[in-house]
Amino acid sequence: MSVTQLPNEHYAALISADKSELPGHGLAWLNSLREKASNEFSDGGFPSPREEEWRYTNISPIEKSQFSLATKAGAVDADFLQGVLLDDCHHLVFVDGFYQADLSSVGELPEGVVVSAISSGLAEHEGLLKSLLDSVVATEVLGFINFNTALFTDGAVISIEENTKVDKPIQLAFISSEGADLSLSNCRNVIMAKASSKATVIETYNGVEGSCYLTNVVTEIVVEPNANLSHNRLQAESLKAYHMGGVYSRLDKNAIFSQYNYTFGAVLSRAEVHADLGEASDCTMDGLYIGMDHQHIDSHTRLNHEQPHAISNEFYKGIMGDRSRGVFQGRIIVAEDAQKTDAKMNNRNLLLSDHAEADTKPQLEIYADDVKCAHGVTVGQLDDTAIFYLRSRGADEEMAKNMLTFAFANEMVERIELQPLRIKVLEQLLKRFPQQGMKIEWL
Amino acid sequence: MLKIEDLHVSVEGKEILKGINLEIGKGEVHAIMGPNGSGKSTLSYILAGRDGYNITQGRVLFNGKDLLEMSVEERAWAGVFLAFQYPVEVPGVSNIYFLKAALNGIRKFNGLSELDAMDFIGMVKGKMKDLDMDEKFLYRAVNEGFSGGEKKRNEVLQMSVLEPTLCVLDETDSGLDIDALQIVAEGINRLRDPERSFVLITHYQRLLDYIKPDFVHVLAHGRVVKSGGPELALELEEQGYAWVDQKVAS
Ligand SMILES: Nc1ncnc2c1ncn2[C@@H]1O[C@H](COP(=O)(O)OP(=O)(O)OP(=O)(O)O)[C@@H](O)[C@H]1O
Ligand SMILES: [Mg+2]
Numbered sequence: 001m002s003v004t005q006l007p008n009e010h011y012a013a014l015i016s017a018d019k020s021e022l023p024g025h026g027l028a029w030l031n032s033l034r035e036k037a038s039n040e041f042s043d044g045g046f047p048s049p050r051e052e053e054w055r056y057t058n059i060s061p062i063e064k065s066q067f068s069l070a071t072k073a074g075a076v077d078a079d080f081l082q083g084v085l086l087d088d089c090h091h092l093v094f095v096d097g098f099y100q101a102d103l104s105s106v107g108e109l110p111e112g113v114v115v116s117a118i119s120s121g122l123a124e125h126e127g128l129l130k131s132l133l134d135s136v137v138a139t140e141v142l143g144f145i146n147f148n149t150a151l152f153t154d155g156a157v158i159s160i161e162e163n164t165k166v167d168k169p170i171q172l173a174f175i176s177s178e179g180a181d182l183s184l185s186n187c188r189n190v191i192m193a194k195a196s197s198k199a200t201v202i203e204t205y206n207g208v209e210g211s212c213y214l215t216n217v218v219t220e221i222v223v224e225p226n227a228n229l230s231h232n233r234l235q236a237e238s239l240k241a242y243h244m245g246g247v248y249s250r251l252d253k254n255a256i257f258s259q260y261n262y263t264f265g266a267v268l269s270r271a272e273v274h275a276d277l278g279e280a281s282d283c284t285m286d287g288l289y290i291g292m293d294h295q296h297i298d299s300h301t302r303l304n305h306e307q308p309h310a311i312s313n314e315f316y317k318g319i320m321g322d323r324s325r326g327v328f329q330g331r332i333i334v335a336e337d338a339q340k341t342d343a344k345m346n347n348r349n350l351l352l353s354d355h356a357e358a359d360t361k362p363q364l365e366i367y368a369d370d371v372k373c374a375h376g377v378t379v380g381q382l383d384d385t386a387i388f389y390l391r392s393r394g395a396d397e398e399m400a401k402n403m404l405t406f407a408f409a410n411e412m413v414e415r416i417e418l419q420p421l422r423i424k425v426l427e428q429l430l431k432r433f434p435q436q437g438m439k440i441e442w443l
Numbered sequence: 444m445l446k447i448e449d450l451h452v453s454v455e456g457k458e459i460l461k462g463i464n465l466e467i468g469k470g471e472v473h474a475i476m477g478p479n480g481s482g483k484s485t486l487s488y489i490l491a492g493r494d495g496y497n498i499t500q501g502r503v504l505f506n507g508k509d510l511l512e513m514s515v516e517e518r519a520w521a522g523v524f525l526a527f528q529y530p531v532e533v534p535g536v537s538n539i540y541f542l543k544a545a546l547n548g549i550r551k552f553n554g555l556s557e558l559d560a561m562d563f564i565g566m567v568k569g570k571m572k573d574l575d576m577d578e579k580f581l582y583r584a585v586n587e588g589f590s591g592g593e594k595k596r597n598e599v600l601q602m603s604v605l606e607p608t609l610c611v612l613d614e615t616d617s618g619l620d621i622d623a624l625q626i627v628a629e630g631i632n633r634l635r636d637p638e639r640s641f642v643l644i645t646h647y648q649r650l651l652d653y654i655k656p657d658f659v660h661v662l663a664h665g666r667v668v669k670s671g672g673p674e675l676a677l678e679l680e681e682q683g684y685a686w687v688d689q690k691v692a693s
Contacts, residue, residue, distance in 0.1 A: 384494070389531035391515035392491045392524075393541070393601060394548035400516075403544060407535025407584075435540070436547060 074179025097185030112161030291324030524607035628653030
């Protein structure tokens with residue numbers, strides 16, 4: 001079912017405006033791709049809540065806000081940047097949707113490995129971009145994706161050479177500057193892990209606290225046979241911002257793909273994580289989302305088991321406080337040919353307030369007969385007995401609750417193998433649930 | 444130190460404690476025995492401040508202050524400690540962090556500064572050694588996956604770290620093997636002090652072989668039906684509780 005609605009006039013005007021400043025203008029194939037996306041958007045606009053998949057995501061505040069297109073990168077102060085960059089990584093920094101060479105440091109890479117911005121590397125890597133762009137995205141409701149395809153200003157092109165291991169993680173840091181208030185940015189990333197390669201990519205999203213902007217980002221990923229790619233996403237936007245993010249991936253035979261998704265920021269956010277699983281591939285999807293105040297956080301995952309013998313393990317945890325709302329929609333589709341599929345999905349939610357809400361919706365569509373599929377979802381509250389126990393030992397009530405909430409989240413943090421990322425996630429957690437006297441090595 | 448006067452408690456309309464009177468002086472050890480379901484754990488939870496009970500009558504004074512008016516943590520800060528009959532598992536919270544948070548809460552209340560991490564760990568490790576506990580328990584989640592006996596030992600570890608003045612131990616001896624019982628009893632005896640009192644809830648004389656009580660009380664059907672010296676426990680061991688029931692009936 002597809003429900004169309006008239007696109008918001010403001011955004012329709014943005015998308016039909018002159019695109020000659022966008023990277024790749026002059027490349028016929030890219031122009032026609034942008035053109036097609038632009039036309040589709042003009043017909044359909046942003047998704048309406050009448051679309052089943054968008055039932056819980058009310059994007060009308062985005063329409064009302066009438067964000068303008070960011071046209072250049074604003075200034076980012078050194079301390080802010082320092083707080084965003086992870087230690088010991090190859091860094092590409094994008095500000096307000098534009099690559100900033102002077103803030104980035106790619107450093108030494110193994111032979112044949114590409115880590116570049118679209119804007120600066122297009123001439124050299126056109127073939128790579130052309131082969132990947134719009135090749136993996138497959139979903140019914142394309143509003144934000146079309147908007148991105150038509151208007152993306154920059155993003156990363158990454159290719160990991162065959163049989164090559166990139167030791168240090170590659171961080172793509174997306175920053176919204178103070179000057180980006182009331183504007184929107186579109187970045188597009190393409191990542192190719194060639195056969196038997198191994199790498200880690202971390203996308204981080206940060207903005208100046210208090211500013212209101214929209215980040216609309218799409219990442220497309222191909223993991224070739226026997227390659228192993230870890231893809232991480234830390235969304236810590238300003239709490240007034242909007243974030244629409246998508247990760248679309250294709251796993252070839254025996255590929256290993258791990259996607260870790262940590263969501264803390266934005267007043268309204270949606271993360272779409274899709275994977276098409278080839279034969280005997282192995283896909284992990286882990287997520288942690290924490291909402292406070294009036295935040296609305298959507299996590300939508302889709303695992304397409306298209307070929308036999310693939311394994312998927314999905315585990316998402318959510319904590320909703322105050323008047324926040326968390327939505328988890330996890331779809332697993334097992335095609336008729338995908339015999340011996342082994343798929344596990346788990347979503348656990350902790351509600352901290354009577355006014356908070358968690359909606360969890362696992363959807364299993366199984367067309368093969370010889371498969372193992374398990375799913376479990378829960379929505380619960382802190383255990384009163386445990387609170388009593390902690391208080392009876394001298395922790396005050398707030399402390400006891402913070403300890404237990406932290407503990408609930410920490411199960412996901414413990415799974416983060418990358419120490420610098422783990423520390424960043426911990427910082428976000430501790431900001432929300434302070435732990436007096438906690439030593440990180442005790443976790 | 445502790446004075447319980449005519450305490451009546453009910454749960455969901457059912458009266459469980461029906462007028463308890465008990466006075467515990469500084470430095471004393473009181474044993475409370477009694478049949479299953481007589482209200483021993485209920486009494487211990489009331490002292491610790493657990494929710495869900497209806498206190499319909501009576502009062503409890505702790506060092507002259509109204510204990511029932513105090514929040515759970517205020518009681519802990521003031522020196523009340525309950526070793527649970529069924530210690531609670533707290534997944535995701537490490538034992539060491541739990542102990543530190545608890546001790547700092549209490550120290551803060553008493554106007555003391557936070558203990559330095561190194562000093563703290565050194566102190567805790569010393570107490571673990573006394574209780575023959577492996578140091579690896581420090582980094583495990585509180586009670587999670589602990590065996591019954593390990594949980595009980597962990598309760599006594601917490602007690603020796605927090606150094607409360609009123610220790611209520613609810614069947615801490617249950618589930619301990621013979622060697623563990625001796626180690627735990629020694630741990631408790633080490634804490635004995637003229638300023639510290641103990642309430643030992645137990646079904647067995649063997650704990651009292653190690654920790655000699657000053658008084659023994661029999662709780663039955665929500666009342667203290669008999670009080671006496673250590674010899675009362677021996678009498679119960681021989682005769683069981685049948686005679687208590689006869690006594691209540693008459
Ligand atoms: N929350 C509750 N709801 C209903 N009944 C309760 C509740 N708590 C306690 N009771 C009842 O109160 C009575 C006393 O229970 P309590 O646990 O205090 O006994 P006990 O003396 O500690 O027994 P045991 O020796 O078996 O540990 C029991 O009959 C029990 O079922
Ligand atoms: Mg009991």
